[in-house]
């Protein structure tokens with residue numbers, strides 16, 4: 121056993137040996153970092169790009185005309201920045217396109233009052249103004265549905281559980297402190313399967329689908345649920361009302377209402393006071409939306425030009441806001457990062473390729489199809505409900521078959537966690553990249569980036585790359601108002617973007633991408649996840 125002092129000397133020399141080995145291996149181009157910082161902080165165009173996308177184009181629901189406009193606009197912008205080969209790549213099948221043109225809902229009995237409400241995506245409108253009585257429907261199990269049989273025709277139904285509005289005691293905006301970053305840095309051993317949570321999710325999904333079918337059969341005028349969360353205050357979280365797939369979209373108009381307004385109606389109904397609403401909703405379906413597009417562009421490489429360093433973000437969004445933090449932020453940060461590199465006239469060794477994906481909100485569709493067309497795929501799903509869906513992220517579909525291009529991609533970087541600045545990076549369980557990122561992030565300690573986490577973070581497009589064995593990474597970002605206010609809400613708009621955070625992100629991404637493009641070796645890889653054997657039969661409990 122070593123004495124304490126001796127142990128300390130040994131540890132210290134080990135640490136020095138490690139860090140000098142890392143420094144030796146990771147050549148940092150500090151001159152270039154100085155230039156990137158200058159261009160990104162003194163000549164930033166990130167808010168100009170943001171206004172073009174969020175104000176000029178607006179929400180970008182996959183399949184909507186705005187989505188295609190955003191694809192064309194980003195392609196033109198990237199070409200204007202001087203990138204080569206700016207183009208759109210098609211993927212299919214998607215489903216139906218949809219947009220909301222008009223929504224006006226007011227109470228007409230027992231009082232006259234305008235109400236804050238949004239149409240749920242992929243639901244129809246009302247064919248002009250309609251007035252009808254409101255009826256509350258509470259369904260928690262499939263058995264609950266039967267008691268409403270034959271009672272709902274011609275009614276507007278108020279669906280969902282009671283909502284309680286509370287003043288927020290926590291700040292709505294949050295930045296990570298040292299304690300929360302240290303916690304993020306701790307690895308959590310994952311379960312092999314997430315069956316209980318997945319089953320719960322599927323049960324809720326099936327119940328919702330059953331209820332929608334029932335309401336269609338009952339010929340209700342419309343259904344109205346309320347926004348999630350207890351904070352309210354004008355923020356309405358709203359997504360889809362059923363499937364986007366052709367032949368499966370809802371035939372009942374569906375709306376999501378601000379929680380305070382929904383609560384007023386619910387209280388009146390509980391007191392047996394009749395409530396009548398007037399609805400006027402105009403939604404458009406587009407049946408030429410089966411083919412969707414990703415936007416791609418490149419900065420060509422030099423001596424290693426056949427090899428790729430990729431960066432990307434999803435360009436699509438939900439429809440009630442303008443998709444500013446989800447994921448306009450990631451989009452404009454990636455665009456600004458390549459703009460900075462072009463403005464500095466870099467001559468990267470590897471080709472740098474940017475990808476702006478569509479269909480992320482519906483299941484990482486655009487990035488999955490891109491990866492399946494270029495890098496590797498899994499066999500078709502045997503599940504009839506998943507016919508036509510990309511198969512890459514479903515390990516139960518079978519093993520991955522690689523394409524030759526897969527070997528040529530060194531690394532993929534993704535940004536999709538809102539407007540908050542970068543505080544670190546998730547290593548995605550790839551221990552071999554730790555020393556690389558440790559040295560790359562050192563020049564950004566003054567900007568708040570200092571955390572590495574081995575965790576396998578999910579929920580966005582780097583997973584599509586990870587699935588075929590391409591090192592794919594997502595940065596750790598400050599939450600700011602992501603969960604409390606902007607994520608999938610009507611308030612996800614330009615004003616909620618934090619300019620200094622976006623500049624910081626673009627500078628760091630530009631630097632990481634540049635270092636990866638100049639590095640002697642490709643990124644170290646981890647093994648591809650194996651096929652998942654079939655799940656043991658589960659007892660759903662009949663609900």
Ligand SMILES: [Zn+2]
Nearest residue numbers: 446447481608
């Ligand atoms: Zn999202």
